[in-house]
Amino acid sequence: MARLILDGVEKSFHGAPVVKDLNLTIEPGEFVALLGPSGCGKSTILRMLAGFESVSEGQIIHGDECLSSMTCHVPTEERNFGMVFQSYALWPHMTVKENVAYPLKVQKTPMAERRKRVKEALEIVQLEEYADRLPAQLSGGQRQRVALARSLVTEPDVVLFDEPLANLDRHLRATMEETFRAFHKRTGATMVYVTHDQSEAMSLADKIAVLKKGQLVQWGTPQELYATPKNTWLANFIGRGSVLSVAAVAPQEYVNGAKLYELICQYSPEKTASSVLVRPQDIEFVSSHDAALEVRVYSCIFRGERYDIELTLNDGQRLLAYSDIPMTLENQHFVRLGQAWSLESES
């Protein structure tokens, strides 16, 4: 197993850049998500990793081998990468076991070894009993598990996933996330997973590369992205919370409750302002007016385990808080904010 490095990778189509100066080092066995809105270049990056696309600049290195650069290009079939697509891409006329065996057939693996590996792969995705069925006789989740099994029979160093859960319903997605986690643990392969769903990326990946318009916005663990997002765009994209305009403060630092109270009170739209992220769990409803903000209830939504309360500050800004009990619209309350994270303005 080897490290996968994207070093200054760029991609342009007809002169229009879609991936810009991308630098990522993916450690062996890491589960990495490429996350971003539609059109940000995720699939293009995956296609360059797979070898379906060349790079316009920079290089992709795996271990000590150059996979792609201006001067080299290792073809897809020589990369030993597995691939799983949104559309499953199964052969409809082949049974489950024939589909799973297909990459081994192409590699001309001896029959006995082929049987053994197919059996093992079907075991990992818990589809042994379905080996003789055709894809049309399976559910969406089962078809995606066949695609998973097929991606791992060749014992790939890296498995690439392009929105593999996009066609499944919410319940099945949760089950499949479990399958992916188990699959990763069992195989230990490096995984690169494209998604536009932040909760999917957060729950599956060791590290996430968040992309916007072909550019890397932030690269870090899910916990880092949640706790210390770089800018206002990322703060709005990852997790739940409120971005507030406050009086000027240095970016990329935690602001404690007392300081935050001052910054909110000193804020005026005419002066230089900063943005801070306040997570709902850092908002406390209090009875004392002392160093507390006056708010009004704008909306109250039941979420099962709690209520989402949207509050309006005196200057009209909105703040999302949680409550165990419902609150009446327009009622006045006082809140104290425990802390906030200061953000860079969006570039």
Ligand SMILES: Nc1ncnc2c1ncn2[C@@H]1O[C@H](COP(=O)(O)OP(=O)(O)OP(=O)(O)O)[C@@H](O)[C@H]1O
């Ligand atoms: N072969 C191509 N020729 C020209 N433009 C392309 C080509 N492939 C992708 N693009 C453009 O590159 C940009 C990035 O596309 P890409 O499919 O990588 O985005 P994405 O983040 O995966 O989006 P989605 O989540 O919608 O699949 C888009 O503007 C797209 O139109």
